[in-house]
Amino acid sequence: xxxxxxxxxxxxxxxxxxxxxxxxxxxxxxxxxxxxxxxxxxxxxxxxxxxxxxxxxxxxxxxx
Numbered sequence: 001x002x003x004x005x006x007x008x009x010x011x012x013x014x015x016x017x018x019x020x021x022x023x024x025x026x027x028x029x030x031x032x033x034x035x036x037x038x039x040x041x042x043x044x045x046x047x048x049x050x051x052x053x054x055x056x057x058x059x060x061x062x063x064x
Contacts, residue, residue, distance in 0.1 A: 015053035
């Protein structure tokens with residue numbers, strides 16, 4: 001499997017920003033979602049769109 005180059009940037013007190021040609025996200029229930037380009041993964045655990053960031057880290061007081 002060729003994964004290619006992936007850039008992961010941890011945003012202070014925010015999400016993990018992913019930049020890639022294509023990614024497969026395997027969900028907890030075993031299903032998967034394909035994403036390409038740039039997207040953000042939640043690190044605060046409060047997003048209503050998990051595993052993707054919805055900006056909740058801005059209002060929940062999470063630091064990381």
